[in-house]
Amino acid sequence: AQTxxxxxxxxxxxxxxxxxxxxTYDTSENNYYLFWYKQPPSRQMILVIRQExxxxxxxxxxxxxxxxxxxxxxxxxxxxxxxxxxxxxxxCAFTGSxxxxxxxFGKGTSLLVTP
Amino acid sequence: xxxxxxxxxxLVQPVGSPLSLECTVEGTSNPNLYWYRQAAxxxxxxxxxxxxxxxxSSEVPQNLSASxxxxxxxxxxxxxLLLSDSGFYLCAWESSSYEQYFGPGTRLTVT
Numbered sequence: 001a002q003t004x005x006x007x008x009x010x011x012x013x014x015x016x017x018x019x020x021x022x023x024t025y026d027t028s029e030n031n032y033y034l035f036w037y038k039q040p041p042s043r044q045m046i047l048v049i050r051q052e053x054x055x056x057x058x059x060x061x062x063x064x065x066x067x068x069x070x071x072x073x074x075x076x077x078x079x080x081x082x083x084x085x086x087x088x089x090x091x092c093a094f095t096g097s098x099x100x101x102x103x104x105f106g107k108g109t110s111l112l113v114t115p
Numbered sequence: 116x117x118x119x120x121x122x123x124x125x126l127v128q129p130v131g132s133p134l135s136l137e138c139t140v141e142g143t144s145n146p147n148l149y150w151y152r153q154a155a156x157x158x159x160x161x162x163x164x165x166x167x168x169x170x171x172s173s174e175v176p177q178n179l180s181a182s183x184x185x186x187x188x189x190x191x192x193x194x195x196l197l198l199s200d201s202g203f204y205l206c207a208w209e210s211s212s213y214e215q216y217f218g219p220g221t222r223l224t225v226t
Contacts, residue, residue: 033213035214035215042219043153043203043219043220043222044217044219044220045159045205045207045217045220046217047214047215047216050212050214091158091159095213095215100164100172101147101209101213102149102161102164102174103149103151103159103161103207103215104161105158105159106158107157107158108157108158
C-alpha cells in the first residue's frame with residue numbers, strides 16, 4: 001500500500017518570505033503522479049501543482065515549485081514570495097495504477113502566513 | 116470548462132435518519148468520480164469511486180453506499196446515519212491526466 005507522510009503539522013512564514021513543506025511517500029510502483037493541494041478556510045480543495053514520476057524536471061506553477069527526489073521518495077513544495085492568501089492546509093497526495101488512481105493523502109500541513 | 120457541484124452545502128441530521136448527498140459534473144463525459152470524507156483536522160479518506168454508470172468500488176466498509184445513476188451524477192447515501200458519519204464530504208472528478216478536481220463539499224453533522 002502506498003503511504004504519504006507529511007512530518008510538519010504546522011508551519012508559519014512571514015509575508016514575502018519563502019517556505020518549504022515536506023512530503024515523503026512509499027510505493028513500489030514506477031509510474032505514478034504526485035500532487036499538492038491547498039485547502040483554505042473555505043475547505044475547498046484546490047490543486048496547486050502536479051508532478052509525473054517519469055519526469056525528471058521539477059514542476060513549477062508561478063510562485064509554487066516542487067523538489068522531486070524520486071530515489072529518496074521525497075516531494076517538497078516551495079512557496080516563494082508568500083502571500084497572506086497562502087494561509088491554508090496543504091496536502092500532499094499520491095496516485096498510481098495500484099490504487100486505481102484514487103488519491104492517497106498525507107495528513108496535511110497547516111501553513112500560516114503572517115504580516 | 117468543467118464544473119462540479121455538490122449539495123447540500125450543510126446538513127444536520129439525527130442519528131438513524133437517511134442520507135442522500137448529490138454530486139454532479141458539467142463539461143466532461145464519463146469521468147472517474149470519487150467520494151472522500153474528511154474528519155475535523157485530518158486528511159481525506161477515500162470512500163467510493165466510480166469509473167462509469169452503475170460501477171461503484173468501495174474502499175471502506177461502513178453503512179454508507181454510493182450510486183451513479185447517470186454519467187455525470189454521483190450520489191452518496193445511507194439508510195441510517197451514525198454519529199461517526201459526521202464530517203466533511205467531498206466529491207471529485209478526474210481528468211485524463213489523473214488530476215482530481217473537487218467540489219465545494221458538504222458539511223454533515225449527525226446529532
